[in-house]
Amino acid sequence: MLTNDDLKNIATQVRRDLLRMIHAVNSGHPGGSLGCTDVITCLYFSAMEHDPKFNMDGKDEDIFFLSNGHLSAAWYSVLARSGYFPVSELASFRKLNTRLQGHPTPAEHIPGVRMASGSLGQGMSNAIGTALAKKLNKDTHLVYSLHGDGELQEGQIWEAVMYAAAKKVDNLISIIDCNGKQIDGPVEEVLSLGDLHAKFTAFGWKVLEMNGNNIAEVIDMLKIAKANTCKGQPIIILMKTEMGFGVDFMMGTHKWHGVAPNDQQLADALAQLPVTLGDY
Amino acid sequence: MRTYQKIGEKDTRSGFGEALLELGRNNTNVVALCADLIGSLKMDAFVKEFPERFFQIGIAEANMIGIAAGLTIGGKIPFTGTFANFSTGRVYDQIRQCVAYSNKNVKICASHAGITLGEDGATHQIMEDIGLMKMLPNMVVINPCDFNQTKAATMAIAEHVGPVYLRFGRPKVPVFIPEDEPFVIGKALQLTEGKDVSIFATGHLVWKALEAVHILKEKGIAAELINIHTIKPLDEEAILRSVAKTHCVVTAEEHMMNGGLGDSIAQLLARKLPTPLEMVAVDDKFGESGTPDELMTKFGLDTVNVVEAVLKVIGRR
Numbered sequence: 001m002l003t004n005d006d007l008k009n010i011a012t013q014v015r016r017d018l019l020r021m022i023h024a025v026n027s028g029h030p031g032g033s034l035g036c037t038d039v040i041t042c043l044y045f046s047a048m049e050h051d052p053k054f055n056m057d058g059k060d061e062d063i064f065f066l067s068n069g070h071l072s073a074a075w076y077s078v079l080a081r082s083g084y085f086p087v088s089e090l091a092s093f094r095k096l097n098t099r100l101q102g103h104p105t106p107a108e109h110i111p112g113v114r115m116a117s118g119s120l121g122q123g124m125s126n127a128i129g130t131a132l133a134k135k136l137n138k139d140t141h142l143v144y145s146l147h148g149d150g151e152l153q154e155g156q157i158w159e160a161v162m163y164a165a166a167k168k169v170d171n172l173i174s175i176i177d178c179n180g181k182q183i184d185g186p187v188e189e190v191l192s193l194g195d196l197h198a199k200f201t202a203f204g205w206k207v208l209e210m211n212g213n214n215i216a217e218v219i220d221m222l223k224i225a226k227a228n229t230c231k232g233q234p235i236i237i238l239m240k241t242e243m244g245f246g247v248d249f250m251m252g253t254h255k256w257h258g259v260a261p262n263d264q265q266l267a268d269a270l271a272q273l274p275v276t277l278g279d280y
Numbered sequence: 281m282r283t284y285q286k287i288g289e290k291d292t293r294s295g296f297g298e299a300l301l302e303l304g305r306n307n308t309n310v311v312a313l314c315a316d317l318i319g320s321l322k323m324d325a326f327v328k329e330f331p332e333r334f335f336q337i338g339i340a341e342a343n344m345i346g347i348a349a350g351l352t353i354g355g356k357i358p359f360t361g362t363f364a365n366f367s368t369g370r371v372y373d374q375i376r377q378c379v380a381y382s383n384k385n386v387k388i389c390a391s392h393a394g395i396t397l398g399e400d401g402a403t404h405q406i407m408e409d410i411g412l413m414k415m416l417p418n419m420v421v422i423n424p425c426d427f428n429q430t431k432a433a434t435m436a437i438a439e440h441v442g443p444v445y446l447r448f449g450r451p452k453v454p455v456f457i458p459e460d461e462p463f464v465i466g467k468a469l470q471l472t473e474g475k476d477v478s479i480f481a482t483g484h485l486v487w488k489a490l491e492a493v494h495i496l497k498e499k500g501i502a503a504e505l506i507n508i509h510t511i512k513p514l515d516e517e518a519i520l521r522s523v524a525k526t527h528c529v530v531t532a533e534e535h536m537m538n539g540g541l542g543d544s545i546a547q548l549l550a551r552k553l554p555t556p557l558e559m560v561a562v563d564d565k566f567g568e569s570g571t572p573d574e575l576m577t578k579f580g581l582d583t584v585n586v587v588e589a590v591l592k593v594i595g596r597r
Contacts (some may be wrong), residue, residue, distance in 0.1 A: 057355050065350075106382055114353050116382045119373050125343045126378060129350020129358075132335065136311070137354050156374070159343035167335075 002045055004215045009276035010081060011041040011215065015246045016273045017081075017280060018073035021093040023266040027102070028094065031256035032148060033074035035179050035241035039212050040066075040074055043144060044082045047222040052083035054111035062141045063130055065115060067123020068148040068177065069103040070258070076100050079112040080280070087280045121154025123147060124174055128164050131172045142229055145174045150182030153191050164234040165204030173225045173235045177212065179243040181254035196238055205236045212239035247272055284471050284490060288427075288455040292448035292484075293391040295430030297322025300359060300389075303438050304330045307357065310438060313348055314361045315341045320450075321361035321391050345371045348386045349378035357438055358386050364393035364447055365406035368413060379443045380416035386444075387437050388413075393423070393447045394534035395562070395579055396484055396572035405567035411539015413445040414512045420465060421512040423447045423533075423541075425486035427455045429509060432463035440465055447483070449534075451572045454487045466510045468518035474502035477590050478522040478529050482508050482541045485532035485560065485581060492586035503590060511541050516548055523555050528593040532560040532586050534576075556596035558589040 002010075014037045022028030044050065048062040066075050073093060080087045085099075092098040099110035103118030115126050127145035134141060151157065164172060176196065184190050193199075200207045206228050210221035218239075225235045243257070244250030247269040261269055303310045304326050312326050313335045327334045337344040341362055348358035360367065367390035368375070379386045390409065397405045414421045420440065424430040430448045437444040461469070471486070472493050481489040486507050493503045504522050508515065523529055529549065531542035542559035549555045562579050576582050 056353060058353060059355075063353065114382075115349065115384075116377045119377045122342075122346050122374060122378055125346020125374075126350035126353075128343075129347035130353045131350075132347065133351045133354030133356050136333070136356065139354070156340075156342040156346065159338075159340035160346065163337065163340065163343055163347070166338075 004219065007041055007045055007215050007219070010045055011037050012273050013275070013277040014041055014074060014077040014081065016270060016275065017077035017090055019261060019266060019269050020279065021073045021077070021090055022260045024091070025094040026260045028073050028260055029070040029258050030261065031181070031243040031250060031254070032068065032177065032179065033071045034247060034250060035243045035245050036071050036146065036177050036212065037074050037246070038215055039146070039175060039218055039239060040078045042215060042218045042222060044078050046219055047226065048144065049141060052111070054084055056114060058114065059137060059139055060141060063114065063143050065117070065123045065127045065143070065145040066104060067117055067145050068120065068151055069117030072100070072102065072104050075104060081277065084112040085110065090280045120148070120151040121156040124157055124160035127172055127174065128160055128169050131169050134171055142226065143172050147174065147176050149176055149178045149180065149187050149193060150190070152176065152193055161200070161203050161205070168232045169234050170230050170232050173229065173237065175237045175239050177241055178238050179241045181243045181257065183254070183257050185254055200236045204233060206233040207236050207238065209238045209240070212241040213245045281470070281473060284456045286454045286456050289452045290427035290455050291450060291452050292424060292427055292430040293322050293450065295427040296389055296391070296434050296446070296448055297325060299431040299434030301325040301329065303435065304333065307438060309355055309357050310359065311335065311351060311356045312359045312361065313337055313344050315339055315344050315366065317362050320363070321389070323361055341366045341371045342374050345374040346378055349382060349384045352384040352386060359389050360386065361389050361391070363404060364390035364409045365404055368409040369406060372412060376416060380418045383418050383442060385441055387446060388444065389446045391448055392450045394449060394484065395567045395575045395581065396449050396451050396534060398450065398572045398575065399569050401569040402566040407534070407536045407562050407567065408539060409447060410511055410535050410541065411543070414539070414544065418443050419512065420444045420510065422465065422510050423483040424509050425483055425507055426453060426457050428457045428459050428461065429463065432461065433509065436463045436465055449484055453484055456487060456490065466513045466515055468515040469507040469509065470518070471505040471507055472503065474504035475525055476501045477503050477594055478526045479503050479505045479532065479586065479590065480508050480519065480529065480541065480545055481505065481532040482511060484534050488581070488583045489532050489586050491583040492590065495583065495587050496590055501590065501594065508541055511544060514544050514548060519545060519548060520553055523549065523553055527555060528597045529555055529557040530560065530586060530589045530593055531557065534581055535561055537561040537563050556593050558593040560585050560589050
């Protein structure tokens, strides 16, 4: 059983990995990846029952969907550090002939990825489908999905939100990364989402909230979420995060959504994130 | 070789509905999804017999495609059902990302395709769907011609592992493919033998083309009619073999010229065996309200149009 300090160390290494990966190809999405590193780490290293000897059907294990596929660098690092594929493969991120495509896809047969994502708003529908398959298969494991807050501007999300509640898809835990930022600026200015807690409650979901950059709180809230499954309601966690978390100059702005650090910026960032598990 | 003649009249969508029920009985992994069109898609019997394996999604086609893709994880074989317009154009990106690119075992089953949807008009009459679907890597595209072939095709796609687009229609049309005719995905079905012209037809136009073959015979023209039910993968061998003999080609389909069967065959022949070719298809126009028969006539998709195309292409040989 990993302690919260162990999880923090893993998350720190994941942050180093993703920054180095993005820097190496001068492309990728560091801001949201840093903000969601803690929750993805906690899911794979604590909350989820899963098998790195990957099989597509994922029977008798928990399944995760990254709907906001641009956080691929963080997810790939967590998958590699969990044993799905060699950590050394992270060096191929976004390069020609890689299994680690810019946005995740099963097309290149990378272990751990079951669905392409990147075109936003689709992952909740996928998660519902897999949750329904689990029910048909009498598989009591859970399905998790992660979404950006800006992603909630996509209409398909609300089709899925309506469906999951109406049809009592209660083996599903969806997490919204509420960092309040999207490419063109603050979500509040681009297209306000209004009161998400009230909206999801009105749709019939069990709504939980947490600080997604506090490992102890994330671990506790994922336990609470799990305890609330199979009670006739899908679960949503509104997860407050800081875009760019862990690197001081990347926080408090939306400008690191899709921009790679240069050499000096990488050095400055890595200086704030000590090696914990060894670099790839 | 077999003689194909009218043995009844039924809608192709009913062939889908019957096969879906049979599949439900034979394979517990088969599940069905519908976006508020159970009756139109003839899914009633499946819904009644297998309520736990049926998912009513409501009027939310994007969600339906996404859920179908998710259901494959865990071994289910989802069949989605709605009109062809809402099965393709409305959900193109969902199909592209989660079905085709992700290579999921989803069967997109589309009724009311083409202009024979009739009175509802152009908003519902999609004639671009074959083109949209055939452009997607991994996607198999099938457009059966009658009740029996639609039933056989539905059974066959459950055995195929991977994404499939199955297109069928609304009106009652002649049944002329015998019940025991084998259906092999990607294998053309030769209906008549001839040396003067090759006619490649799909969907509702196959019966029209068969009628045209009889008229042409009276004019002393021996037409070889080949039913291309699978537009992708295309049976190149069967097409090239026939064209090498006849040296001229007519294609016939209830679809736009752009992106349809004729477009696929023209591309093949241009690369491998340049041959005069005429297309019976809709020439870059939206449809309109009317009865199916009136519309087929107005939009140039009738028996007479196939005959005229043959006479024209023989003159170009």
